[in-house]
Structure formats: C-alpha cells, structure tokens
Amino acid sequence: MIVVSVASGTSVDALDVGVVDLSVRDDAGTVEVEVLASTTEPWPHDLRDRLLALLPPATTTAAEVCALDTAVGQAVGAVAAEAAARAGGADLVVSPGQTVHHEIDGDRCLGTLQIGQPAWVAEATGLPVVSDLRTRDVAAGGHGAPLAGILDSLWLAGGAGQRVALNLGGIANVSVVQPDGTSLAWDTGPANCLLDVAASRASGGAHGHDVDGAMAARGRVLPELLDRLLAHPHFALTPPVSTGRETFSAAYLDNLVGPDPAWDDVAATLVELTARTVADALAPYDVTEVVASGGGTRNPSLMAALARHLPAPVRTSDDLGLPVDGKEAVLWALLGFLTWYGVPVTTDPASGRPPRVLGRISPGADPLVLPPPLTPPTRLRVRAAAHDLPTTEVRSA
Numbered sequence: 001m002i003v004v005s006v007a008s009g010t011s012v013d014a015l016d017v018g019v020v021d022l023s024v025r026d027d028a029g030t031v032e033v034e035v036l037a038s039t040t041e042p043w044p045h046d047l048r049d050r051l052l053a054l055l056p057p058a059t060t061t062a063a064e065v066c067a068l069d070t071a072v073g074q075a076v077g078a079v080a081a082e083a084a085a086r087a088g089g090a091d092l093v094v095s096p097g098q099t100v101h102h103e104i105d106g107d108r109c110l111g112t113l114q115i116g117q118p119a120w121v122a123e124a125t126g127l128p129v130v131s132d133l134r135t136r137d138v139a140a141g142g143h144g145a146p147l148a149g150i151l152d153s154l155w156l157a158g159g160a161g162q163r164v165a166l167n168l169g170g171i172a173n174v175s176v177v178q179p180d181g182t183s184l185a186w187d188t189g190p191a192n193c194l195l196d197v198a199a200s201r202a203s204g205g206a207h208g209h210d211v212d213g214a215m216a217a218r219g220r221v222l223p224e225l226l227d228r229l230l231a232h233p234h235f236a237l238t239p240p241v242s243t244g245r246e247t248f249s250a251a252y253l254d255n256l257v258g259p260d261p262a263w264d265d266v267a268a269t270l271v272e273l274t275a276r277t278v279a280d281a282l283a284p285y286d287v288t289e290v291v292a293s294g295g296g297t298r299n300p301s302l303m304a305a306l307a308r309h310l311p312a313p314v315r316t317s318d319d320l321g322l323p324v325d326g327k328e329a330v331l332w333a334l335l336g337f338l339t340w341y342g343v344p345v346t347t348d349p350a351s352g353r354p355p356r357v358l359g360r361i362s363p364g365a366d367p368l369v370l371p372p373p374l375t376p377p378t379r380l381r382v383r384a385a386a387h388d389l390p391t392t393e394v395r396s397a
C-alpha cells in the first residue's frame, strides 16, 4: 500500500511529506516499510504565523479557527495531491492536522484539537484520508501523544537491552523499548519550542530557530534560570505524560527571563534544560542506545549537550534507515495504515486499557471499502529504497 502522509509538528515549522510503501507479511507479523520520498514543504503565505497566533495567552474567534481549519486542509490537500502524482499514484492519505490545543491537567489529558479539515484533502486527492489520530486514545483515557511509541516498539524491538527513541521536535519525546517490544513513551518537555522563541526574539523575528546552535554555542548556562526552568511541575510527573506549546509557551519564557536578557545565554540554558530533562527522564532505565530524530538533531549544541548528559551512545535514526526529518512521516503513514487495516493500538501498553483503532476515515472519490482487519504486527522492518537512500528535499519558505 502506498501511503502519502502530510503532517506538521508542534514547531509549526513546515509540512513534512512522506510517500511510504507499507506491506505486511502476515505469517511473520512484520510490517515492511520503504520510504519512497521524504520532503519538507513550507507553509503557504502567513499560515505559520496565524497558527502560532492561536496560542495562549492570545484569544481567537470561531471565524479564525474556521478559516485556519480550511486553510490547513487546503494546504495539506495541495501538497498531498502533488506527492501522490509524483509517486505515480497512492492508495491512502494520512493527515493528522496541526495541533492547536492540547489540554493537560497534571498527568491527565482532557482534550486535544488538531485542525485541517480532511474533506479538502479528500477533494484534492480523490483518495481516502485518515485524520484525527489522537482523540480516540484521549477518549479511552490516554494522552493521544506522543504516538511515536507505536512505531518505536515495532522498530526497536529485539535489541540487546533497553533502546530509546528520542524525537527532538518542538517538544522532546522518548520511547523506552524493551527487547520484547513493550514500550513506554512520553513527552519529557521542551526540545526546540522555547529555543525557537529565544532565537526569534534575539533576531527581531529574522530567525525562526537558533541556526546550527550558534547562539547556544556562544552563550553560557545561567544556573538560576536553569533552576527556575527545572522547577516546572511537568518534570515531576510520572510517565506516560504529554505536554505542548500552550504549556511551554513564549509567554512562559518571556516571564522567566524578563526584559532584554542575554539571549545567547538563554539559548545555552535552554539547550542544557532539554539535555538535562531527557537524561533525568531516562535515569531509571538501563539504556543501551539512544536513537535520535527530528529537527533538533540539526543543532550541534543540543546534540553535544545530550552526548554529555546521556548514559548511552546517541546515534541518529538515519543509521537505522529512517531519515531524521522523515521519521515522523513514516510514523503517520504507519498509523494510517494500521487504522485502514483495523489494527487497535495504545499509547500506554502498561495501563491494561484495551487498545483502540485510532482515527477517522473520510472516503475519497469512491465509496469506502475497508479490507478485513489484520492481525496486529509485532515487528517493523525498514527496507532500503531501490534508489539507495531516500531523497530529502528541504525547500525554505
């Protein structure tokens, strides 16, 4: 099955597009994935700024939410249609939408909202669309995030010890995977979201992030600020938990650093915060290796801080066949595939809560005909693409 996925994470930096070939050898219970294409497309027009403007403490209107739900759906539809055409056709589109609010009360998730109306995607592509992949897990008592553990438990199972997948997006999440594939995944706290704010403030809006970690490399860690950041109640919660940009917001950072701070030092402190909180989160485990992905792997200051603090070697997901910028695209493609084949999943395998089939399916041009449900797979194998490694095109806005 050829699946096109189009998604944007908490960084709201770009649309990650994947074209992924998924198949199952039912006898072996193994999903095989091959990344046919993995690209990053800029948000059109002023969409990124308008999406970020929804964050608290701002207020918004139903009219603006409607306009953005439409605009995100249209943007995803256009990108998905182009990707499907370039692939010579596809069977399914996965569009998880843009998270605009994730309502957390301590260790519970009360609700989560992703926008990007899938009708536009179905209309643009003529293909069935899987969307809304978080809310069913929330309704069943989970957090609906992070969902990466569902991929990581299939992908990193069978190792010698406890292997960890670490995704460095706006928020950092980890999956601790046991050799038998059981896993625990949760959001450790901010990775890039506060750092992006610092970079933007320091450059008067010219830079959306600390390019190549230059600010953090110049700066010095401010111990008092680090202590105040570490005092956030999220870091004391017992996993699995999730968090978001509404918690670690620009207003939160502005309030902590005060007016006109030394931004390089703030950046160095935020990098230290991410490395410290990831290391603290993993301290109870006997970790044999950490496999990192996400945009934060492009920040050498952050990767150096992680290498200093983590008790196990850090490698990137590229080494295991999933591109650092394309791993999330594979995750969404896999989740859409599992939904299509009626495979129930859970964000918290240890809870004893029965897994659920996630998502919502919108018909494409044809009436919906679903295949018979598949036996839940137990392993995932990444097949190297016929044309060597997948191409990663990054076009800047």
Ligand SMILES: Nc1ncnc2c1ncn2[C@@H]1O[C@H](COP(=O)(O)OP(=O)(O)O)[C@@H](O)[C@H]1O
Pocket (backbone or CB within 6 Å): 008, 009, 010, 011, 012, 013, 014, 168, 169, 170, 171, 192, 195, 196, 208, 209, 210, 211, 212, 213, 293, 294, 295, 296, 298, 299, 300, 328
């Ligand atoms: N060259 C780079 N130097 C520093 N940071 C980078 C670089 N490239 C990407 N990033 C960081 O990665 C973030 C995007 O990562 P991504 O994995 O897409 O996160 P999300 O899933 O939240 O969208 C950017 O906002 C930025 O902070």
Ligand SMILES: [Mg+2]
Pocket (backbone or CB within 6 Å): 008, 009, 010, 011, 012, 013, 014, 016, 295
């Ligand atoms: Mg992103």
